[in-house]
Amino acid sequence: KNQVEQSPQSLIILEGKNCTLQCNYTVSPFSNLRWYKQDTGRGPVSLTIMTFSENTKSNGRYTATLDADTKQSSLHITASQLSDSASYICVVSDRGSTLGRLYFGRGTQLTVWP
């Protein structure tokens, strides 16, 4: 069964600190993995997309890693800001259908305190 599991479920950090969010998946055949940021009451916004051959990708203070062998990914946030408070969703796409089906994790709810 294709699944995406994220940890921790929620996280509270102080402004300026770093944090790392985890994602494990069992989706096969694998196409790509994305990290989305979803603010409360808004739609998800893409942060990074990585294919099988990529093992790291950065977008400003966000750095995602991918280990396709162990089927694990992480999202590292550097020097957190209050605006980073949101849900971070790991999404894996398969290449077994023309639709490019997406499998969503439940997200990690990050809260940044001043």
Next chain:
Amino acid sequence: EADIYQTPRYLVIGTGKKITLECSQTMGHDKMYWYQQDPGMELHLIHYSYGVNSTEKGDLSSESTVSRIRTEHFPLTLESARPSHTSQYLCASSSDGRTSYNEQFFGPGTRLTVL
């Protein structure tokens, strides 16, 4: 920011009412999607479309229906709303899936509450 719009953003209605959630995109994307999301839970695909006059049901069974008469427009309709339909509904679109990315762009969502 992606050019995909949803209206209304918030809707509170009584049981038995018919409602239509609007979704429009100006990117010329062929594929469009509707997802349902409950608080703290993952997004579930309820409908998708490959293009005009194409509609398919997603992974999660839904009593809603969709139509795709124009490329840019993908409305979702509930003929008779019930409290169990209370949820957030997210619309998304993507370009042709021949590339490996097939990135989906999401609208802001409609928060539906049925009393």
